[in-house]
Amino acid sequence: MIASIPVRTLCFVVYPGFELLDLTGPYAVLSSAARLAPQLGWSLCIAAPEAGLVTSGHGVAVLAEHALQELEATPLHSLICVGGDREPVETVLSDQDFLDRLRRTGEAAERCISICSGAYLLAEAGLARHHRLTTHWRAVRHLSERYPDIKVEPDAIYIQDGAIWSSAGVTAGMDLALALVEQEAGRALALKIAQNLLVQRLRSGGQSQYSPDLAAQARPESRLARLCDAVRREPSADWSIEALCDRFHLSRRTLSRLTRTELNQSPAQLVEQLRVEAARALLVETDHAISVIADMCGFGGLQRLDRAFQRQLGVAPRDFRARFRTPFPQETAS
Structure with a gap:
């Protein structure tokens, strides 16, 4: 644990080839909440297997302020794992040191969150065992077959199962983030952020992700x-x-x-x-x-x-x- 990390930190975990919208959509929602409601005490950061610039699958690089190992045993508010295409996800899943650090960091966090195929990171690290998860509809069957100890919900936009939150593909991460804001700071703030970001309306997690x-x-x-x-x-x-x-x-x-x-x-x-x-x-x-x-x-x-x-x-x-x-x-x- 490092002393410079506030207790109310929401930390996004990225890796080479991650899906950019899985990061930027929820980040925009949660950073807006931190700015508009300073009483929440929220602080956002980005971590990766190694600190420094991390290039997304779209070629845009973001700065990871921390290597994941710096956050082990840090009592984060939320550990948020973003998704990516199959190849970059499989690459990071093959890194046992990374998974061990992710597990230890997640166990110390108040809640663990996955966006889209970030569900694979929670599952492989053992953080979602015996919980319900959702993910992008194209990955539902594979996720369910690969992790039989997890109940995969095929059609939800997002799910909260205790301290484990998960969302479906890409923009559904914004719906999850708005739901988290509503739970912690009230519906009025969530609606204000949705309107500022031109999100048409707040969607319940039970609405279908596939139209x-x-x-x-x-x-x-x-x-x-x-x-x-x-x-x-x-x-x-x-x-x-x-x-x-x-x-x-x-x-x-x-x-x-x-x-x-x-x-x-x-x-x-x-x-x-x-x-x-x-x-x-x-x-x-x-x-x-x-x-x-x-x-x-x-x-x-x-x-x-x-x-x-x-x-x-x-x-x-x-x-x-x-x-x-x-x-x-x-x-x-x-």
Whole structure:
């Protein structure tokens, strides 16, 4: 332990090839909290296997003020492990000295946090054993198979399981950081930071990290893209399986295979998720009555809308609106 490290320090751990956004997104949130709420006593730092400049996977270098060994047994507020692509992550996981230091540092910290594939660092160091973790959706199966003593949650944006926090890919790290700010300093500060950083709204950890719109945008000429776009434009239309097959000239079998292969969903589940996403936007961005939104989005009534929200988000539409609808401050006329 070194005397120059404040007790309320939140330390990011990086390594050559790390994902830059895993660092800069959460860092922006937490440093804003430290500046706007000095009573928190927060101080941020960056550590690496060796102190000095560390180059990210995007070629941008950051300064690690400390070698990880300097922080062993330091009672950090948070130890935050960022992710990276497979090769740099596997390289750092093969460094047993680094893992031993990470374990000792994590054991002395109040909480351990992983961003995206940083979950591998917590898992390999033994810091997340018998805990729940999430990570980028592409790594869920591999993480689960590699570490059977960890419960991997496949679809959460972020998770808090006791002193272990984890987030899904890249920008979900900002959602986790905002949740930490809300827990420690209150919702008002978290909302202020979200607005300053142009984060649209605070997302609960239970919201899905994987949107069918993203899958469609990744293959803009695919039949799935056209299907998602059509439902998104007219969520109130008839999107029964028969209507989908007729509209896109697909057999029931082909349609089911397409949505299962691309999204691991049935056609009906896909339509429901797209309609819920449309309803979420209207709940937050308009003053429409919830019953009107239910009709606009093709649910045909409040009960069906409520059941869909409970399945997709674990919350009622009314509660979702109350929690997430926080308008940006409007300018006053001079």
